[in-house]
Amino acid sequence: AQSVTQLGSHVSVSEGALVLLRCNYSSSVPPYLFWYVQYPNQGLQLLLKYTSAATLVKGINGFEAEFKKSETSFHLTKPSAHMSDAAEYFCAVSDGGGSQGNLIFGKGTKLSVKP
Amino acid sequence: DTAVSQTPKYLVTQMGNDKSIKCEQNLGHDTMYWYKQDSKKFLKIMFSYNNKELIINETVPNRFSPKSPDKAHLNLHINSLELGDSAVYFCASSQDPPPESTQYFGPGTRLTVL
Numbered sequence: 001a002q003s004v005t006q007l008g009s010h011v012s013v014s015e016g017a018l019v020l021l022r023c024n025y026s027s028s029v030p031p032y033l034f035w036y037v038q039y040p041n042q043g044l045q046l047l048l049k050y051t052s053a054a055t056l057v058k059g060i061n062g063f064e065a066e067f068k069k070s071e072t073s074f075h076l077t078k079p080s081a082h083m084s085d086a087a088e089y090f091c092a093v094s095d096g097g098g099s100q101g102n103l104i105f106g107k108g109t110k111l112s113v114k115p
Numbered sequence: 116d117t118a119v120s121q122t123p124k125y126l127v128t129q130m131g132n133d134k135s136i137k138c139e140q141n142l143g144h145d146t147m148y149w150y151k152q153d154s155k156k157f158l159k160i161m162f163s164y165n166n167k168e169l170i171i172n173e174t175v176p177n178r179f180s181p182k183s184p185d186k187a188h189l190n191l192h193i194n195s196l197e198l199g200d201s202a203v204y205f206c207a208s209s210q211d212p213p214p215e216s217t218q219y220f221g222p223g224t225r226l227t228v229l
Contacts, residue, residue: 032215043119043205043220044158051215088156094214102148102213105158 002027002093006106014114019063019078021109023091026072033074034092034103035065044090050074061085086113118142119221121206127227128196136191136224138206146170147189148207148218149181158205164189165212193226201228 007022025031032051036044048059055067065076074091088110092103119140128134140147149161162181163170169181178194193200203223209216 034217036220038156041222043222044207044218045220046217049215049217090158102160102163103218104160108156108158 002104004091004093004104004106006091006109008109010110012112012114013081015083016080019081019085021076021089023074023106024072025074025093027093032094033067035076036090036092038088081113083113086111119206119208119219121221121224123224125225129229130196130198132196133194134196136204138189138221139187140208142208142219144208144210146209146212149191150205150207152203152205170212196228198228201226
């Protein structure tokens with residue numbers, strides 16, 4: 001069965017610093033991978049997704065993620081953090097159709113940005 | 116124009132009651148979902164509907180029943196509410212069924228069972 005592990009439930013960075021949120025997945029077949037962001041008291045919004053095209057995926061708000069099959073990782077990065085990036089970030093995997101194709105979410109990483 | 120909307124935003128009720136949460140999407144999508152987010156922010160799929168047919172039903176209690184009057188709506192009805200049902204419930208929709216389709220989420224309904 002597929003699963004997602006997000007390392008670090010809470011990450012704190014200074015404004016302007018590099019953001020790195022870690023995600024490792026487990027899947028028996030080539031996966032589809034997603035990063036969603038949840039701002040306080042709001043629903044989830046897609047940041048980016050990997051669907052086996054390019055291994056480096058660019059998303060909204062300056063975020064990007066690199067799919068590394070050898071490391072089973074899909075870490076999310078942003079070169080320079082803004083205060084507005086403070087939110088909860090969820091990595092998710094989907095690796096098939098039908099009952100096996102729904103999104104399996106990680107437990108989330110809360111990003112705090114210090115002035 | 117809100118793409119995926121849910122009502123109510125907050126719902127406080129007593130144990131044993133029956134309640135419904137409504138969801139509507141104006142994106143013309145064919146698939147809709149319900150998720151439960153617990154107090155630790157863990158998100159888990161509950162149901163998904165494609166063209167008014169249930170295509171997956173995770174191991175949720177049968178007190179929970181999704182109802183889709185048309186393609187744009189997927190309501191969640193809960194019978195005999197329990198304390199453990201307290202959570203935030205999110206509705207979502209996508210153009211296509213999984214696995215690679217982007218899901219669009221509603222703002223959530225915070226359910227508190229007393």
